[in-house]
Amino acid sequence: MQRRQLLLYGAAGAGVLGLTLFVGWWRVDGPGAPEPKGQRPLPLSAMEFRLTDHEENEVGPGNLIGRPTMVFFGFTYCPDVCPTTLSDISGWLEELGDEASEMNVVFITVDPERDTVEAMAEYVGYFHPVIRGWTGPEDQIARAAEGFRASFERVPTEGGGYTMNHTAGVFLFDAEGELVTMIDYHEPREFAVPKIRRALTEDVEGAT
Amino acid sequence: MVKKLRYTNALAVLLTVAGLSAPALAGSEDVVVENAWSRASIGVNRPGAAYMTVRNTGEDAVTLTGLATPLAMMPEIHESKTNSDGVSSMAPAGEITIEPGQSVALEPGGLHAMLMKLQEPMTEGENFPLTLTFSDGGKVTVEVPILGIAARGPEG
Numbered sequence A: 001m002q003r004r005q006l007l008l009y010g011a012a013g014a015g016v017l018g019l020t021l022f023v024g025w026w027r028v029d030g031p032g033a034p035e036p037k038g039q040r041p042l043p044l045s046a047m048e049f050r051l052t053d054h055e056e057n058e059v060g061p062g063n064l065i066g067r068p069t070m071v072f073f074g075f076t077y078c079p080d081v082c083p084t085t086l087s088d089i090s091g092w093l094e095e096l097g098d099e100a101s102e103m104n105v106v107f108i109t110v111d112p113e114r115d116t117v118e119a120m121a122e123y124v125g126y127f128h129p130v131i132r133g134w135t136g137p138e139d140q141i142a143r144a145a146e147g148f149r150a151s152f153e154r155v156p157t158e159g160g161g162y163t164m165n166h167t168a169g170v171f172l173f174d175a176e177g178e179l180v181t182m183i184d185y186h187e188p189r190e191f192a193v194p195k196i197r198r199a200l201t202e203d204v205e206g207a208t
Numbered sequence B: 001m002v003k004k005l006r007y008t009n010a011l012a013v014l015l016t017v018a019g020l021s022a023p024a025l026a027g028s029e030d031v032v033v034e035n036a037w038s039r040a041s042i043g044v045n046r047p048g049a050a051y052m053t054v055r056n057t058g059e060d061a062v063t064l065t066g067l068a069t070p071l072a073m074m075p076e077i078h079e080s081k082t083n084s085d086g087v088s089s090m091a092p093a094g095e096i097t098i099e100p101g102q103s104v105a106l107e108p109g110g111l112h113a114m115l116m117k118l119q120e121p122m123t124e125g126e127n128f129p130l131t132l133t134f135s136d137g138g139k140v141t142v143e144v145p146i147l148g149i150a151a152r153g154p155e156g
Helices: A002-028 A081-102 A117-124 A138-148 A189-207 B002-024
Strands: A051-053 A069-074 A104-109 A131-135 A152-156 A162-167 A170-173 A179-183 B031-039 B048-056 B062-068 B072-082 B087-092 B096-098 B103-106 B111-118 B127-134 B139-147
Touching: A051 A117, A051 A138, A069 A081, A069 A138, A069 A162, A081 A104, A081 A131, A081 A189, A104 A117, A104 A138, A117 A131, A170 A189, A179 A189, B031 B127, B048 B096, B048 B139, B062 B072, B096 B103, B103 B111
Parallel strands: A069 A104, A104 A131, B031 B139
Antiparallel strands: A051 A131, A069 A170, A152 A162, A162 B087, A170 A179, B031 B048, B048 B103, B048 B111, B062 B096, B062 B127, B072 B087, B072 B111, B127 B139
């Protein structure tokens, strides 16, 4: 009897252990594993989304391949971080001078409800002329963010409005659409501009 | 000579009045606001932001409790933060205490005077008054110049 009980406990113990191991595998390495944070964005060639630029052209990641590209996410109702990023980028582009016109620079809104094509057109008009504004249906913006491994979230504010939390860094791709590096939010110009130059020279190396 | 004396007397009176009103407050009369600036807005639907340095030149800590301006119905100090995943968010900053001799910078990407419910568009080249309210009841009003929408600092 005692032996039988022992066996029973043993079997139960082994079962629990096995289950624990299985659950652990499932959650850490198996299909239930969370998306690793800070995962690398996909190459532009592997992304799929359709948006509209501020001049009403249909655009997608394919439009960006062939020239070095800077992409960042934001929204025009953002009073602090987004105008700061846009004016930082405008400053970097001014420093690049003529080379700036060899780049794609795209601001993708995470707030399509308020950022219509017209709103984007008006907003980007205040910054460097190379900067394009892309908007579109929410599901397409979500697909774009997924490709870039960017995140965004709508947060209600007091007074019935809302604001958006979003990835604030700038994604820098070479002409082939491979990620070169990220430029962190509000990174000083003396660090940002050499990174952009690197993306521009990788373009030259790729061509030869 | 007489004129000069009169001027000196007027100054003395002014100083006395200032000196008399001072004891009612504890600290905020020693607050200096420097390098205030803001960006122009597109219309009135989007919130604006203003930046400045608030310096406490006195010997007591001061606590900034609120803002007021005829330009916006809901001015509030907010703080932008960027977490380790590079995601930025913004939230009311609450009260801000400035120790004696210290200053607090309201600057892009950090603390800022968030101007919600604009009453009129913020037009480049214009100014607006912004009143900072302190816990001792004191108020400091500063004229904030409105720079271009792509301005990067008080110099434009």
